[in-house]
Every structure is written in structure tokens, then in C-alpha cells.
Amino acid sequence: MIELRTSPHMKGALSLPQIMRHVIYALLPICAFSIYQFGISALALITVVTLSCIATEALFNHLSNKKNSLNDYTAVITGILLALTLPPGFPLWMGAVAGFIAISMGKTLFGGMGFNLFNPALLGRAFVQAAFPVAITSWTPTGMADRFTQFIPSSLTLPFTAPTAVDGFSGATPLALQKFEDTLTPNSDLILGFSSGSLGETSSLLIVFCGAYLIIRGFMGWRIPLAIILSTILISGAFYLLDNSYPSPLFMLTSGGLMLGALFMATDPVSAPVTPMGMWLFGFLIAAMTIIIRLFGGLPEGIMYAILFANASVPLIEAIAQPRKFGQVATKKSGESK
Amino acid sequence: MSILDLFKNKTFSHGIHLPDKKEHTRNQKIRRLPFAPELIVPLTQHFGAPAKAVVSPGQEVVRGELIAEADGFMSVPIHAPASGVIKEIELYPTAKGPKTEAIIIKTWPGASQRMADFDPVNIPSLSHEQLIQAVQDTGMVGLGGAGFPTHVKLSVPAEYTIDTLVVNGCECEPYLTTDHRLMLESTEKLLHGISILMNALGAKQAIIGIEDNKMDAVNAIKDHISGFEHIQVQAVQTHYPQGSEKLLIKVLLGREVPSGGYPYQVGVVVQNIATITQLGELLPTNQGLIERVVTVTGTGVKKPGNYLIPLGTPIRFLLDYVGFSGTANHLILGGPMMGSTVASLDVPITKPVSGLLVFNEQSIEKVSDEIYPCIKCARCVDACPMHLNPSMLGQLAAKREYDPMMETYNLMDCFECGCCSYICPSNIPLVQYFRIAKSVLRERPREEV
Numbered sequence A: 001m002i003e004l005r006t007s008p009h010m011k012g013a014l015s016l017p018q019i020m021r022h023v024i025y026a027l028l029p030i031c032a033f034s035i036y037q038f039g040i041s042a043l044a045l046i047t048v049v050t051l052s053c054i055a056t057e058a059l060f061n062h063l064s065n066k067k068n069s070l071n072d073y074t075a076v077i078t079g080i081l082l083a084l085t086l087p088p089g090f091p092l093w094m095g096a097v098a099g100f101i102a103i104s105m106g107k108t109l110f111g112g113m114g115f116n117l118f119n120p121a122l123l124g125r126a127f128v129q130a131a132f133p134v135a136i137t138s139w140t141p142t143g144m145a146d147r148f149t150q151f152i153p154s155s156l157t158l159p160f161t162a163p164t165a166v167d168g169f170s171g172a173t174p175l176a177l178q179k180f181e182d183t184l185t186p187n188s189d190l191i192l193g194f195s196s197g198s199l200g201e202t203s204s205l206l207i208v209f210c211g212a213y214l215i216i217r218g219f220m221g222w223r224i225p226l227a228i229i230l231s232t233i234l235i236s237g238a239f240y241l242l243d244n245s246y247p248s249p250l251f252m253l254t255s256g257g258l259m260l261g262a263l264f265m266a267t268d269p270v271s272a273p274v275t276p277m278g279m280w281l282f283g284f285l286i287a288a289m290t291i292i293i294r295l296f297g298g299l300p301e302g303i304m305y306a307i308l309f310a311n312a313s314v315p316l317i318e319a320i321a322q323p324r325k326f327g328q329v330a331t332k333k334s335g336e337s338k
Numbered sequence B: 001m002s003i004l005d006l007f008k009n010k011t012f013s014h015g016i017h018l019p020d021k022k023e024h025t026r027n028q029k030i031r032r033l034p035f036a037p038e039l040i041v042p043l044t045q046h047f048g049a050p051a052k053a054v055v056s057p058g059q060e061v062v063r064g065e066l067i068a069e070a071d072g073f074m075s076v077p078i079h080a081p082a083s084g085v086i087k088e089i090e091l092y093p094t095a096k097g098p099k100t101e102a103i104i105i106k107t108w109p110g111a112s113q114r115m116a117d118f119d120p121v122n123i124p125s126l127s128h129e130q131l132i133q134a135v136q137d138t139g140m141v142g143l144g145g146a147g148f149p150t151h152v153k154l155s156v157p158a159e160y161t162i163d164t165l166v167v168n169g170c171e172c173e174p175y176l177t178t179d180h181r182l183m184l185e186s187t188e189k190l191l192h193g194i195s196i197l198m199n200a201l202g203a204k205q206a207i208i209g210i211e212d213n214k215m216d217a218v219n220a221i222k223d224h225i226s227g228f229e230h231i232q233v234q235a236v237q238t239h240y241p242q243g244s245e246k247l248l249i250k251v252l253l254g255r256e257v258p259s260g261g262y263p264y265q266v267g268v269v270v271q272n273i274a275t276i277t278q279l280g281e282l283l284p285t286n287q288g289l290i291e292r293v294v295t296v297t298g299t300g301v302k303k304p305g306n307y308l309i310p311l312g313t314p315i316r317f318l319l320d321y322v323g324f325s326g327t328a329n330h331l332i333l334g335g336p337m338m339g340s341t342v343a344s345l346d347v348p349i350t351k352p353v354s355g356l357l358v359f360n361e362q363s364i365e366k367v368s369d370e371i372y373p374c375i376k377c378a379r380c381v382d383a384c385p386m387h388l389n390p391s392m393l394g395q396l397a398a399k400r401e402y403d404p405m406m407e408t409y410n411l412m413d414c415f416e417c418g419c420c421s422y423i424c425p426s427n428i429p430l431v432q433y434f435r436i437a438k439s440v441l442r443e444r445p446r447e448e449v
């Protein structure tokens, strides 16, 4: 039996499930650190959101009679990423809703993995931000004494009820402190991760390490994170030089979700550009939007909206950032000389 | 390009690094294959008009004798690869698929194979036109795989001057080692051929570009080069598809051939090692092209090696000779990146065939067959040596939106090198999509403008 195939007859070793598996590996240390900081509430929230994403994906596979799409691991990644953007004491039932929305509206609605316009995790996050404005802005300090034995009370809020505030379980994020109370959190806390914030955004250092692993192993591109980081330094540096009352570039980089966004959200390939020039523009746009929202908007954090906005701009960005094909300029010249 | 590349030999941007897989044959001296009892010599072994047979069934032919003449300028003649008797002129399957006319020769036993006699030619005394004619008379075509008639490539339009002959010794396809062996074993003939072509073109210099996985060939040529003025050797990085004409010109000379254009527009003609070596041998003796070196390798082959094979030898005979094990169900003519699979063992070895790769099931690297949607990971964009956007092209092809593929995304600049398909983690058969799109676009009647 002779088989007929078309060229090329060789195939590179890297496969989609392999890439996605390694993204999960890279997220695990971040999860572990957030569990260390926030205890069983964090563990429960990550588990619930991820399971909700997997269940939603399975449900839609079943409803649409499509082949099993769980084996590409992207639902798991969406789940973990989404959980990492939530406050530690976020009610678990709301986490389940966020997971359902992320997969159903963020992915399946567009036609499944590869076709979504927005990062599904951020879409889920945006939904719960609008639906549960109080819960999503209720922060908990890190390293509470009995975090491994006790849930943060709000975590266990009954479905379809709102959490009630409990004293001793709240702490403002560095961005909110800076914006609304003019208090600066020490940079070392921001870098090492001992400030209040969402599950996965507290330690910039750890996020950079995990992202660097993916980049060095070739599982992730370097242009988008670099573009965001450089643009952030540039733009916020310019403000800082003009007026020292603006936060410094280092604070901008290490506070809030910027690092997590730059390395793990904006780099979701499906909702990012493919051309090198497009990636730089995309990164710049995200940095600029984030800084504008942080400095002049009504919200303390802007990275989520910035990325979603940039996601929506991808078709436009791609249209103006087509690469110069080999031999292109030369054609024009020879055409002119005729 | 990574920072480390600055310390390595020159190369182009994008492309991919492949396992070279040449270890089984790179040290195998070229050996002659015996004559098959029957040779199948297609009249189309080149790009252009088929040759016209000048023999008829029952006629006896001597090895080297003209058996089909060129049909016009865009065509080449064919010579008898062996002495014997013409059995018939019939339709036969070819590597490309559709059956074409072929001359079938029943060969005499090996002992009685002698070359026909020819009068030697004094090459330097020939005028430019006579030399081009002499090249056409050898029946030479690009032996690297293109099959484009060599004399046509040498006939540069009068308004262009050629200053450089680029000699392509990259052999960037994995597995293949024919050019490598020729550079080692026929160094003199190669340099001789280069001198002849430089004269024919009026080129001031010749540069031999060789990938740096063949440093022994670079050194062998350096050892012989002293007597030849204006010929240099340049090692370039082992980097697929370095052997593509346009990329090699860019690397060696920094010139970019215009999109849709030809190398002569930037003052360059490119020829490959096998072509020039053969010309260096054939032209002075006034002979025609009747055999070529082919790398036969792959996991299904018992005696991998480089064989000098009479044109028209059926693959079946070749495989019997080198021995094959297993099911041998994946046969590739040419290299693994751009070669084509053959449907029948009756397909003969023809002029452009540089390799025969034989694989058993599961033996060629394949991780998974499952095709996923494009995740826009941009790996293909970073791999495409023509700097196209295969991701977008693939998405448009899936929707059959062929017009924007050509007009906005430069489909026609794709030369099907296979980098994008190779690298795609979603296993999308991009090159296959592009081939289909191109043929649809070519066949569709052009709308009036």
C-alpha cells in the first residue's frame, strides 16, 4: 500500500496540546503562591472556577455535538487565569458564574477555541465586575493567621446572595491606596507579593519568572510582554518626570494586574495580532490605555479594559501592520523606473 | 534571529532549523547503479514543451544517442540512457501524477554498454549563442529539483548585465547528500563548469554558497580553487530554506530579487552544484545528460547511499537493488520538505529527481494528526522566509476567500517551502491549502478590468 501525502513530509515536534500543557505548568507556581498567601479560600476559588470552565466547555461540546475540545487544555487555562484575577474572598458561586460566562460568551459564542475575539478569562472577569461590583472590589490582606484552616467568610456566601462585609477581612489594593488615599505601598512588597490584590497578581517577580520560562522554552512569544513593559516604563516615566506626584514607572509595572496581564493575558495568541509590527502596536496600546485609566479614569485598575479594548482593535491593527514581504520595495522601484 | 546568530555564518531572516538527517549517506561514495532491463524515458522531464521523439519502435539505439529533440526554445532534447532497442512509445505514470508519453527502451546486458562517439568541442572558441545552443543540446535542466531548462536560465535578456554567478551548494533539504558528494568527488569538474558558465554569462565573479553542515566540501573546494580566478566559497548557516535562489542571493550579496521577478534583474544567475558539475563534464565532450546522482535513503532502505542512476530507471528496479524492509508505503521523490510522494513503483527516475526517500508507516516524524483551529500563535509568520502571513492566508483559504489571499496577502509569492506547515502546532496543512488556492486562482478566467 503506497500512501499519497502532500509536502512537507516532515513535521515539527511542537503541538498545540503541548504548548497549552506548559502554560498550565507555568501557572501552577503562581497558584501555589496565592494559596500560600490566601489559604484554602484561594484553593477553593481556583478549583471552582476551573471546574466551572471545564464543565461549561463539556456542556457546549455536548449540546453542539462537536468533538471533544477539552483535550486542547484551553478551558483549564481560561479557568486558572480567570481565578487568578479574582479577589481572594470572592464568593465561590460567583466564581462559578464567571467561569460559565467566560467559556460560553467568551469562547463558544464566537465558534470555539481559535475564533474568539476577546480573551475569554477577561471577558468573564468583566462580566462579574459589572454584575457583582461590591464582591469584586472586596480585598483581603495577605498572610492572615488562620488562612489554612478557615475560609474567608465571603467565600462561602450562599448562591444568589451577596456577601456581607466582615471586619478584619478587608484591605485595599496598592492601586486603590495610591489613587484614593495617596499612600504608596513599598516596592519590595509589590515585587515579592506581600500586598493585597487579586489571587495571582500579587508577586510580580514570580509572574516574570513563570512567563520567562514559557518564553525561553519557546512556548510563548516575547514581543507582546516586552512591548507592554517597555511602553509602560516609557509612558509612565514621562508622566513621572513631568510631575513627581504621579506614580513611578516601577510602581506602575509591579502593582495591580499589569504583570499578569502583560505575560499571561495579552499573550493569549488567539486574541492578539500575529504580525511582529502588530504585536508592538498591540502592546503599546495596552500600556497606554492602562496608564490613562489608572491616572485619569474613575477606576484604580485599567489593565483588563485595556486588553479587552486592544483585543477588539486587533483586526484594525493587523490591517495596518502587514509585514513587508520579501522583494516588495524592489518591485515598486522597478515599476517606477519603467 | 537570536543574538547568538551574530557569531555564526551568514543567513537570512525567518525560516526554520530542521534535523538534517544526512548521517546515513553523507559519507557514502557515489556508486553506479546497473542498467535496468527496461528504461522508461518520459518526453517531459523538464519545465516547458515536451521533447519530440525521433526514434520509432524496433529501432536500435546506442547509449548517449539523441532519441528526442527539443520542441522549440522552451524545451530540451533527450538522449538514450542505455544501448538497446526501442520497445514502444506509450503513456506512462510520472512523478507528477498524470500519465505522459515515454520512450521504453529494452536495454542490452550491462557488459555491452558503450557510449556513442562524439567529437570534443573547444568551449572557449564558441560564441555566446553557440554556447547557449551547446547547453541546450546537452538536454540539461536544473538538477536541484526545478527541472527548468538551463540554457533558458543562461539566456539573460539583453538589457540586464550579469556580474555574479551564484553556485547553490546549500542542499538545505534534510536527507539529501548528492550535491555534497559531488563537491567532494568531482571538485575539478565543478570548478571547470563554473568557469564555462561565468564565460557564457560574462560574470565577473562566482560565489559558491555552502551550508556549514558540509565544511568538508567547503575545504575541498578551497584546496582546488587556487587555479581559478574570481571564484570564492562562502559557508552559510544551515538553515532551511537557504537553498532557495532568492534567499541565497540575499545572503551572499545582500540583493533582494523583486517579488515576482528573476535573479537576473539584480545581476545574478543561480545554478546548482549537480547542474554545473554535469555541464563541466558534458559540454567539452559534446555529450547529453543520461544519468544523475540520486540519494536513496530513509528508514525503509537497507543500503542507503548516493547512486549514479541512468535516467528512466524505474523505482521498482532501484528499490530491489538497494533493498527495502518493511511496508515501504511512503515514497518521496526529492526532499522531505518540497518533494512529492509517488503513487506507483513504475515511476522512473527523471532529470529533476535528487532523492528517493522510503519510509515505513509511522517512521517519519509525526506527533499527532489532529488538526486544531488556528490559534494565531504567529509561529508561521515568524517562519515564512517570504515574510507572508500564512496564518491569515490559512484562515482565508478555509473560507475559500481566494481573492484577498492573492490581492492583499501576496499568495503568489509563496513558493511552497513548507516552513509554515512544519512549524504549525495546530497541524494545519497550510501548504496544501495554498496549492489549492493557487490552482483555483490560475485556472479561473480573469475578470475583465
Ligand code: SF4
Binding pocket: A274, B373, B374, B375, B376, B377, B378, B379, B380, B381, B390, B391, B394, B420, B423, B424, B425, B426, B427, B428, B430
Ligand atoms: S502556526 Fe498554525 S496555529 Fe500558529 S498562527 Fe500559524 S497557522 Fe495559526
Ligand code: SF4
Binding pocket: B383, B384, B385, B386, B387, B388, B390, B413, B414, B415, B416, B417, B418, B419, B420, B421, B430, B431, B434
Ligand atoms: S510555504 Fe509559502 S507561506 Fe508557507 S512559509 Fe513557505 S513561502 Fe511562506
